[in-house]
Amino acid sequence: MTSEIKISPSIIAGDLTTIGCDVQKFDSTIVDLLHMDVMDGNFVPNLTFGHGFIKNLAGHTSIPLDIHLMIERPELSIDSYIALNPWCLVFHYEASRFPARLLTSIRNAGIKAGLSINPATPVESVFDLLDFCDLVLVMSVDPGFYGQSFMEHSISRIEKLKKAIDRDFAGKIHIQVDGGINLSNIKRVVAAGADIVVAGNSAFAGGDVNSNVAALKKAAVGN
Ligand code: DX5
Numbered sequence: 001m002t003s004e005i006k007i008s009p010s011i012i013a014g015d016l017t018t019i020g021c022d023v024q025k026f027d028s029t030i031v032d033l034l035h036m037d038v039m040d041g042n043f044v045p046n047l048t049f050g051h052g053f054i055k056n057l058a059g060h061t062s063i064p065l066d067i068h069l070m071i072e073r074p075e076l077s078i079d080s081y082i083a084l085n086p087w088c089l090v091f092h093y094e095a096s097r098f099p100a101r102l103l104t105s106i107r108n109a110g111i112k113a114g115l116s117i118n119p120a121t122p123v124e125s126v127f128d129l130l131d132f133c134d135l136v137l138v139m140s141v142d143p144g145f146y147g148q149s150f151m152e153h154s155i156s157r158i159e160k161l162k163k164a165i166d167r168d169f170a171g172k173i174h175i176q177v178d179g180g181i182n183l184s185n186i187k188r189v190v191a192a193g194a195d196i197v198v199a200g201n202s203a204f205a206g207g208d209v210n211s212n213v214a215a216l217k218k219a220a221v222g223n
């Protein structure tokens, strides 16, 4: 795994009615991934978009897709998301009864398989599943909306996860963190062990995503 961190702007913080044009201005040498928050109004109290929307949007950009499924029973629609061939496909530990099977189908399709945990889920819950994961997403807010405040206890959770990964899977599993990350906390998030940072508000505020993401990267390693 490279020591470079990746920043993944969450498109729901942009204007979804113009995002197809907007992504064409994103510089792929700065913006590493595009974070797609799929919400079903059931697992989370909000509704966004599904695979049809992502398929169309993918036609406007060459930036790899990072799909975050916040949906109940992801196994029912996983094939449609696998068909989009994203860089990674992440679903929630809390939403599936058979996460190992689902992670395996994603991985068998040549896509990085990711498991996400909500702030209330003990981080130890995923330890027995690390063998099936290419990525673990630690939510640093309760999922459902962009623009919420970072939950401080996420730092110790990331550290615990990083320790567990380094024990048996060093360099093999990405740690992604999502929710409330900005210029003032990104450095601590990365120091704790994250190598993929999702940014909604802090990437889209003011509209210049390229310079916001560049500033976040600088802050992640700065003094
Ligand atoms: C929350 C979503 C996040 C969100 C991030 O449910 O999963 O990806 O869009 O937005 P910020 O960075 O503004 O919290």
Ligand code: ZN
Binding pocket: 010, 035, 036, 037, 068, 178, 198
């Ligand atoms: Zn997300």
